[in-house]
Amino acid sequence: MLVLLPPSEGKASFGRGAPLKTESLSLPGLTPAREAVLGELVGLCAGDEEKAREVLGLSEGLRGEVAKNAELLTAGARPAGEIYTGVLYDALDLASLDAAAKRRAARSLLVFSGLWGAVRINDRIPSYRCSMGVKLPGIGALGAYWRTPMAAVLPEAAGNGLVLDLRSSAYAAAWKPKGEVAGRTASVRVLHAPTRKVVSHFNKATKGRIVRSLLTAGAAPKGPAELVETLRELGYVVEVEPPTGAGKAWMLDVLVDEIH
Template sequence: MLFLLPPSETKLDGGSVGSRLDVAALSFDELEGPRRASLALLDEMSADVSAAAVALKLGPTQAHEVERNQLVTVSPTMPALARYTGVLFDPLDVGLLGDDAWNWAHRHVVVHSALLGLLRAGDEIPAYRLSHDSKVPGTSLKKLWRGPVSEVLAGVDELVVDLRSEGYVGLGPTGPRSTYVRVVSDAGDRRRALNHFNKKSKGLFVRALLTDRPELRDIGDLTHWAHGRGFVLEPGDETVLVAESVLAASV
């Protein structure tokens, strides 16, 4: 079973001394072509700092993000799951993960990057700034990624649990062996979609998976494990995850 996460706009600086991006070493080598095309577009866009700031929707205090992009192929790398920060990724506490958890994560957790496509948890990547809706020269990220990512996901021979935001789903819909997870708030008489606690709930949900490292074959196994954890997870046309259950069980 694969758990597919969106990336975060915020990322840690730094990485292993002497390291740099090795595109050919990344997982899902079918994506090497669009990865190199994406990097070339980022390099072209970053040549004009002012235009890049507009394309990336950066404020006046965020010029360093363009500098990051200018150095993306030579800056140091770290595992993808450690690179991303923010509301979804902070609950993972990756600095506290042991070898078994990292091995499980690399096998089962995939992050969908707007720059590099699908990344397994341990894939070594640099800091960068590019979002699903960033404006790149001469084309769009949807045109670049949608076909190749969808083809890879359609070929995955296991259930894909899609925890991405809808913007990243647009960069590569999943195949028939998948379920989209929608996080909701249970207000008693009605349910509503969430934003901030949507991300936090997903982070806590994945953290519980990294802690337990269950053997999961299908949505029934996932639902059974989740209920044992106190999470309300309801399969259907979309899989519903009730945020209050995750937040309460993780206190």
């Protein structure tokens, strides 16, 4: 099972640790693209601060993120699972998983990123600020930029099993499973049961809880239909929209009343 996650806008800051080594990151086929984005981002942020803030869409209160990006080549790096914070990652709570669940997380979780393309949770990265919606001057829109390298690398990473897609739309734009891979992909929405509407907090927190539930249970559904059964056994209310044809992903709606 491969689980596709969005990153978090907010990230933990770590001042210590060895600097980033791009060649040591998972999915080495993405290395040239990563280095191109990294170089462009560092150059932008080491130059005109106001221009960098505008390009990155940062408020006045986030001005310090520009200086942080300018030092990415020498900043301390930590496992991505420690860098990403926010509602989804709080609910997932990787640090409190037992050893077996942590091993499953290292194998199965893939976090998408405007800067790195995608990383596994044990990949060591520095804290940064660069969303998939950014348009870098020398590279262009990152969502479009990543499509070609992702298309070359991600099908192999997906292997032969289930792909559980929990990404937000901006990050889903960087890679869309196609053909046979799409047929074993399940995309999940979390809906507030009384209104049938997506609510951001419900959505993110429940996705984190779903991943945690699968990891702690040692669940390994082989396809979307088996995933539906597994989630229901774990206590989730799931409605299914089977694919409309070959090469189409499944759509699963998880219904929640409230987050506990």
